[in-house]
Amino acid sequence: MKKQDYFNQNNVKFIDYKDTEVLAKFLNPHARILSRRKTGLTAKNQRALANAIKRSRFMGLLPYVSR
Helix, strand or coil, X not given: CCCXXXXXXXXXXXXXXXXXXXXXXXXXXXXXXXXXXXXXXXXHHHHHHHHHHHHHHHCCCCCCCCC
């Protein structure tokens, strides 16, 4: 059973870096980005997610490191 792509399932066209609640779902407790195997995202959405998380970190909305 494959995991469903969260963004396709919820009909999200653009992954926004300002939406920190959604982005935080794809981070582990140490604030690292989860792999595609764990998230179940498509390659395209995984790349967009990584860019959004990195942009959000640069703007100070998400931490680089936790704990």
